[in-house]
Amino acid sequence: MAEIIAKIIDDKKIWEDFLKAHKEANFLQSWYWGEFHIRLKKIINRTGFYKNNKLIGVMLSIVEPAKRGRYLTVPAGPIINWDDKAVVEEAFSEMRRIGQESACVFVRIRPQLLENAESKELFTKHGARSAQMHLHAELTSRLALADTEDLILANMRKTTRYEIRKADKLGITIETSTSEKDVKEFYKYQLETAKRQKFVPFSYEFLHEQFNVFFESGKALLYTAKFEKKVLAQAFIIFYGDEAVYHYGIGTDFGRKYPGAYLIQWEAIKEAKKRGLGYYNFWGVAEEDDKNHRFYTISIFKRGFGGKDTHYLHAQDIVIDKPRYLLNFGVEKLRKIVRRV
Numbered sequence: 010m011a012e013i014i015a016k017i018i019d020d021k022k023i024w025e026d027f028l029k030a031h032k033e034a035n036f037l038q039s040w041y042w043g044e045f046h047i048r049l050k051k052i053i054n055r056t057g058f059y060k061n062n063k064l065i066g067v068m069l070s071i072v073e074p075a076k077r078g079r080y081l082t083v084p085a086g087p088i089i090n091w092d093d094k095a096v097v098e099e100a101f102s103e104m105r106r107i108g109q110e111s112a113c114v115f116v117r118i119r120p121q122l123l124e125n126a127e128s129k130e131l132f133t134k135h136g137a138r139s140a141q142m143h144l145h146a147e148l149t150s151r152l153a154l155a156d157t158e159d160l161i162l163a164n165m166r167k168t169t170r171y172e173i174r175k176a177d178k179l180g181i182t183i184e185t186s187t188s189e190k191d192v193k194e195f196y197k198y199q200l201e202t203a204k205r206q207k208f209v210p211f212s213y214e215f216l217h218e219q220f221n222v223f224f225e226s227g228k229a230l231l232y233t234a235k236f237e238k239k240v241l242a243q244a245f246i247i248f249y250g251d252e253a254v255y256h257y258g259i260g261t262d263f264g265r266k267y268p269g270a271y272l273i274q275w276e277a278i279k280e281a282k283k284r285g286l287g288y289y290n291f292w293g294v295a296e297e298d299d300k301n302h303r304f305y306t307i308s309i310f311k312r313g314f315g316g317k318d319t320h321y322l323h324a325q326d327i328v329i330d331k332p333r334y335l336l337n338f339g340v341e342k343l344r345k346i347v348r349r350v
């Protein structure tokens with residue numbers, strides 16, 4: 010059996026060409042997501058797995074600083090053949106090695122594997138345990154874009170279709186931007202939304218660097234819905250691989266009276282179709298029967314567009330420093346209760 014060799018990849022073209030050939034590839038394992046974290050002055054690793062000098066897998070990992078102890082994340086990856094035992098073994102070995110060399114307390118992985126008995130058993134076999142918190146969206150609503158626009162509209166919830174048409178009749182307009190000035194406006198409205206909905210907002214640096222990395226590559230747009238020159242809602246949409254992703258969104262107090270957010274989604278869906286993408290991903294949703302989840306209401310909005318739920322394996326932890334990990338486990342358990350997630 011040929012040996013699997015792990016090597017650092019420092020060539021963007023090699024990395025992106027590999028991802029283009031794999032349907033499960035996503036923006037969280039992209040070259041651009043790594044670049045975003047570099048701009049935040051974090052340590053990242055772009056690892057390639059080779060067999061007979063052929064690239065057969067990639068893994069972006071990020072060292073996350075935290076007061077309770079730094080940890081390593083592998084978001085929506087690694088992108089490997091999970092049926093190939095040799096590359097799976099090497100991937101777990103590399104995660105542990107990078108985590109130990111980076112003085113991390115644990116490694117947190119949210120792979121592009123569906124939540125089922127087989128994927129759970131695979132991670133348990135390799136010494137992982139279920140994490141207290143999620144890493145990135147695990148339950149998502151994805152809309153297939155193969156149908157015509159008319160058919161996509163017809164398959165939406167009746168109230169969703171009504172709100173889109175109402176927005177058109179009212180004369181609500183949609184603008185798209187890649188301007189830094191508009192990122193500042195988004196940040197301002199995010200602070201207002203966070204205060205109203207009682208969640209911790211992202212920092213301006215976090216949003217600024219992330220938006221700019223994807224704007225510069227032509228892989229994102231900031232959508233704004235307006236009525237009578239007033240902002241109703243905004244959404245940051247990433248176009249990467251075979252899908253568009255509704256990554257962030259905000260609504261204004263004024264906008265709560267109008268269906269601007271519905272029209273934004275419809276315009277973004279049409280743009281994704283124009284780009285030849287296969288799916289529109291509404292990103293995280295709550296379980297349909299979890300009425301206490303703080304994302305329950307927004308989940309109803311997202312599901313109204315007719316997408317199907319995709320449930321990825323819950324985030325898994327590989328423990329490196331057990332005593333400090335147990336402290337982290339307790340802190341996250343408390344946060345989970347307080348944040349209702």
